[in-house]
Amino acid sequence: MENNKIEYEILRDILKISNSTLNLHERLNQVVEKIVNKMHVDAGAVYLMKKGGEALSLKAAVGLNPEMINGISLKVGEGITGWVAVEKTPLAVRDIFQDPRMKKFPGSGEEKYRSMISTPILFLGKCLGVINIWTIAEKEFTTDDLHLLSSIADGIGGSIRNAQLYLDATEQYEELVSLYDISKMLSSTLELQELIGMVTRKSTEFIGASGCMLHLLDGNDNLLKVKSMYGLYKNPEEISRTHLKLGEGTAGQVAAKAAPMMINKLSKDSENVLPMERIFSSLLCVPMTVKERVIGTLTLHDKKDAFGALVPFDKDDMNLLMALASQGALVLENAWNYERAERLFQENAQKANDFAILYEISNAMSTTMNLDQLLQIILKAVTFGGGLNFNRSILLLVNEKTNTLQGMLGVGPDSGEDAFRIWTEIGSKKMSFKEWIASVKASGHDRTSRFDHLAKGIRIPIEYGKGVLALTVLEKRGFNIRNAREDLRINPEILQKLEFESFATVPLISQDRVIGVIIVDNLYNKREITENDLRRLELFASQAGLAIENAKVYSDLEMAARSIRELQDRLIQSEKMAALGEMAASIAHEIRNPLVSIGGFARRLDSKLDASNPEKRYSRIIVKEVGRLEKVLQEVLAFSRSAEPMFSECNVITILEEALEVFEESFSESGIEVSRDFHDGIPTIHVDSNQIKQVFINLFSNAQHAMSKGGRLSVGCEYKEVEGEVMVYVSDTGGGISEDVITNIFNPFFTTKHTGTGLGLAITHRVVDAHGGDILVKNEPGVGVTFSISLPARQKQGAAIQEMDLSEARTSLKGKEIHHKGQEDFLDDKVKG
Numbered sequence: 001m002e003n004n005k006i007e008y009e010i011l012r013d014i015l016k017i018s019n020s021t022l023n024l025h026e027r028l029n030q031v032v033e034k035i036v037n038k039m040h041v042d043a044g045a046v047y048l049m050k051k052g053g054e055a056l057s058l059k060a061a062v063g064l065n066p067e068m069i070n071g072i073s074l075k076v077g078e079g080i081t082g083w084v085a086v087e088k089t090p091l092a093v094r095d096i097f098q099d100p101r102m103k104k105f106p107g108s109g110e111e112k113y114r115s116m117i118s119t120p121i122l123f124l125g126k127c128l129g130v131i132n133i134w135t136i137a138e139k140e141f142t143t144d145d146l147h148l149l150s151s152i153a154d155g156i157g158g159s160i161r162n163a164q165l166y167l168d169a170t171e172q173y174e175e176l177v178s179l180y181d182i183s184k185m186l187s188s189t190l191e192l193q194e195l196i197g198m199v200t201r202k203s204t205e206f207i208g209a210s211g212c213m214l215h216l217l218d219g220n221d222n223l224l225k226v227k228s229m230y231g232l233y234k235n236p237e238e239i240s241r242t243h244l245k246l247g248e249g250t251a252g253q254v255a256a257k258a259a260p261m262m263i264n265k266l267s268k269d270s271e272n273v274l275p276m277e278r279i280f281s282s283l284l285c286v287p288m289t290v291k292e293r294v295i296g297t298l299t300l301h302d303k304k305d306a307f308g309a310l311v312p313f314d315k316d317d318m319n320l321l322m323a324l325a326s327q328g329a330l331v332l333e334n335a336w337n338y339e340r341a342e343r344l345f346q347e348n349a350q351k352a353n354d355f356a357i358l359y360e361i362s363n364a365m366s367t368t369m370n371l372d373q374l375l376q377i378i379l380k381a382v383t384f385g386g387g388l389n390f391n392r393s394i395l396l397l398v399n400e401k402t403n404t405l406q407g408m409l410g411v412g413p414d415s416g417e418d419a420f421r422i423w424t425e426i427g428s429k430k431m432s433f434k435e436w437i438a439s440v441k442a443s444g445h446d447r448t449s450r451f452d453h454l455a456k457g458i459r460i461p462i463e464y465g466k467g468v469l470a471l472t473v474l475e476k477r478g479f480n481i482r483n484a485r486e487d488l489r490i491n492p493e494i495l496q497k498l499e500f501e502s503f504a505t506v507p508l509i510s511q512d513r514v515i516g517v518i519i520v521d522n523l524y525n526k527r528e529i530t531e532n533d534l535r536r537l538e539l540f541a542s543q544a545g546l547a548i549e550n551a552k553v554y555s556d557l558e559m560a561a562r563s564i565r566e567l568q569d570r571l572i573q574s575e576k577m578a579a580l581g582e583m584a585a586s587i588a589h590e591i592r593n594p595l596v597s598i599g600g601f602a603r604r605l606d607s608k609l610d611a612s613n614p615e616k617r618y619s620r621i622i623v624k625e626v627g628r629l630e631k632v633l634q635e636v637l638a639f640s641r642s643a644e645p646m647f648s649e650c651n652v653i654t655i656l657e658e659a660l661e662v663f664e665e666s667f668s669e670s671g672i673e674v675s676r677d678f679h680d681g682i683p684t685i686h687v688d689s690n691q692i693k694q695v696f697i698n699l700f701s702n703a704q705h706a707m708s709k710g711g712r713l714s715v716g717c718e719y720k721e722v723e724g725e726v727m728v729y730v731s732d733t734g735g736g737i738s739e740d741v742i743t744n745i746f747n748p749f750f751t752t753k754h755t756g757t758g759l760g761l762a763i764t765h766r767v768v769d770a771h772g773g774d775i776l777v778k779n780e781p782g783v784g785v786t787f788s789i790s791l792p793a794r795q796k797q798g799a800a801i802q803e804m805d806l807s808e809a810r811t812s813l814k815g816k817e818i819h820h821k822g823q824e825d826f827l828d829d830k831v832k833g
């Protein structure tokens with residue numbers, strides 16, 4: 001009776017509770033409280049069956065440790081409660097410690113109770129959970145008690161079922177919402193690596209695994225490679241190093257079959273699983289597919305519940321992960337496509353820009369054939385912001401004669417402030433390269449910078465072991481140097497002044513030959529020099545090399561044209577002179593016979609006339625003037641006859657002394673001091689001694705004329721062993737030759753003297769040529785003249801005679817060249833001599 005009343009009351013209350021809006025947890029709590037109160041027991045609890053029907057979880061309790069709610073999880077069949085769930089029959093136990101089914105849950109608070117009733121909650125024959133009640137004191141529960149609790153359990157069965165359905169629905173709803181959130185988040189970024197990281201993190205968190213890894217299939221080698229790992233992996237390096245073939249390991253099999261795999265009992269001996277995966281106890285791996293094409297896999301390891309305990313993956317997890325994987329695959333594919341499109345776009349834009357710049361630069365380069373201007377334009381292009389955009393650059397050219405690299409030009413700011421000023425200036429004007437070059441040209445020469453000055457001082461031998469610049473030439477390739485101090489072995493002083501830290505070099509190539517080197521650096525903005533920068537610079541350098549070569553060829557051509565013009569002038573001149581000479585010779589011939597008679601008779605007349613005779617004065621004059629005429633005639637004839645030399649072994653110094661002897665008196669009369677510098681060991685040479693003596697006499701005579709008021713005549717002689725030549729120097733202090741006549745002094749009949757014939761140097765030149773020698777003039781206006789004559793110590797006269805005409809032109813030019821440029825060289829020789 002008592003029990004009937006309680007039953008009625010409890011069921012009524014439970015009905016009330018069930019219809020309330022409370023959540024399942026609250027309802028169960030209230031139900032347990034009701035039961036414990038009404039049935040006068042010490043404790044009560046409700047366990048609910050987990051999804052899958054394999055375990056029970058404590059959901060509400062009175063008299064147990066409240067922290068254990070949701071914490072105690074017992075397998076179906078485990079303990080008294082588990083037994084009841086399997087058998088689906090209620091059970092009363094008088095002393096639970098005596099019961100063999102008893103299982104202790106330390107910390108649950110259960111251990112203080114002795115007697116209990118455990119009843120299954122059934123719904124349509126399925127066990128949804130278990131209700132337990134306990135007493136501290138040992139108690140013999142009656143069948144009525146058992147019956148009462150069973151009725152209550154039956155009463156709440158439906159309610160629990162409904163609540164569970166509701167709970168499942170909400171859970172599913174929540175999952176959907178989170179899935180949606182995740183996919184929204186995934187779509188929010190197109191950064192590939194960020195995305196991949198997000199997929200693994202979200203999958204791990206969402207399903208509650210210990211870790212997640214994402215493999216992507218590399219289209220090039222068809223290998224699966226780990227792109228992201230999330231969670232606690234002990235050996236991340238090893239994992240990311242391990243690339244999987246299709247069919248290899250779990251991921252390989254999943255990718256090959258495009259089907260998911262779930263292993264809940266991994267062990268050391270699991271087959272088809274990589275050794276590094278065997279440390280886990282469970283895994284779930286699903287394919288990532290886009291339009292039925294597998295792009296990778298997503299693997300979760302070791303699922304854990306809210307309490308950190310390992311739990312198996314289930315079908316729901318698989319479905320969830322599949323959903324995540326397909327979402328992830330889609331956004332990854334999008335990101336890829338986006339990235340690819342963007343890269344293509346950027347590459348194309350870059351290329352178009354490169355070509356536009358190169359076009360503009362080559363246009364600018366074609367505006368000039370002036371090498372200096374061209375070099376300026378080239379380096380401006382390298383440093384211009386809209387151009388190649390380096391901070392500084394230096395251009396060096398190969399000097400083939402000395403086999404060195406020579407700094408030609410440096411363009412760049414001298415300091416950071418300078419750089420800033422220039423950049424802001426250019427930036428504010430927004431000039432194109434063309435406009436900028438035009439403005440540079442218009443403003444005349446650029447202000448010379450310290451940098452330019454230093455650049456011009458660079459000289460590097462083109463040899464191995466002389467640093468990167470030499471290597472750039474030798475190996476015909478550019479270098480990108482990160483640490484200048486280790487690599488650039490140019491003059492350390494220059495290096496320090498130029499402050500190179502990192503820099504790049506490229507060869508300037510024209511027709512397969514390296515003609516120079518460009519150095520660039522970014523000292524001021526510290527921008528790294530990329531491979532792309534280097535590629536553009538190389539492209540540009542090949543154009544610049546061609547332009548430089550063109551300009552060089554052009555200036556060479558100009559120079560050649562100039563010397564041809566000069567040569568032509570000389571030829572015309574010497575032809576004129578030859579004709580004049582011939583005419584003079586024939587006139588001389590005509591005059592000779594009458595002159596011989598006149599001379600003969602004049603001398604006879606003179607000897608007949610007494611000194612006191614007033615006519616004697618006239619006869620003297622006639623004799624003297626005829627003598628002069630005879631001398632002129634002799635010289636003219638000597639010149640036009642061009643006598644063949646009579647060679648014999650001679651000592652040059654002896655010849656020099658003989659010639660000096662002729663002038664001994666007249667030199668001292670004019671106050672001319674003679675100094676000799678004759679070296680030892682001068683070999684005898686094969687010459688016509690008379691002709692060579694005449695050469696020296698002509699030179700001394702000219703010197704004497706020039707120094708009529710005194711001076712010093714220096715005569716030197718030395719042997720140049722390497723060249724196999726004997727050199728003779730005749731140097732005076734007679735004030736030199738005036739600039740406007742110097743080019744004519746070797747022409748026959750050119751003279752600046754009243755009494756001269758102008759044949760002295762013409763004859764001298766002809767004789768030296770006939771001996772295969774050379775004659776050079778070094779004129780120092782206001783000081784004096786030095787003639788130097790080289791005579792071959794070995795025989796080669798035959799060849800020289802045939803070359804005479806040509807060498808005449810050459811000698812004249814050479815004389816002029818020395819006069820203009822060769823002063824130092826010549827001075828050196830003179831000092832030595």
Ligand SMILES: Nc1ncnc2c1ncn2[C@@H]1O[C@H](COP(=O)(O)OP(=O)(O)OP(=O)(O)O)[C@@H](O)[C@H]1O
Nearest residue numbers: 702703706736745751752753756757758759760761
């Ligand atoms: N040592 C010299 N110093 C200054 N002028 C010189 C010297 N040698 C030659 N000249 C110039 O060169 C000209 C040509 O010299 P060259 O010996 O051919 O003829 P010349 O001395 O004038 O006449 P010639 O030698 O036939 O008497 C001279 O008239 C003179 O102007």
Ligand SMILES: [Mg+2]
Nearest residue numbers: 701702760761
């Ligand atoms: Mg003379």
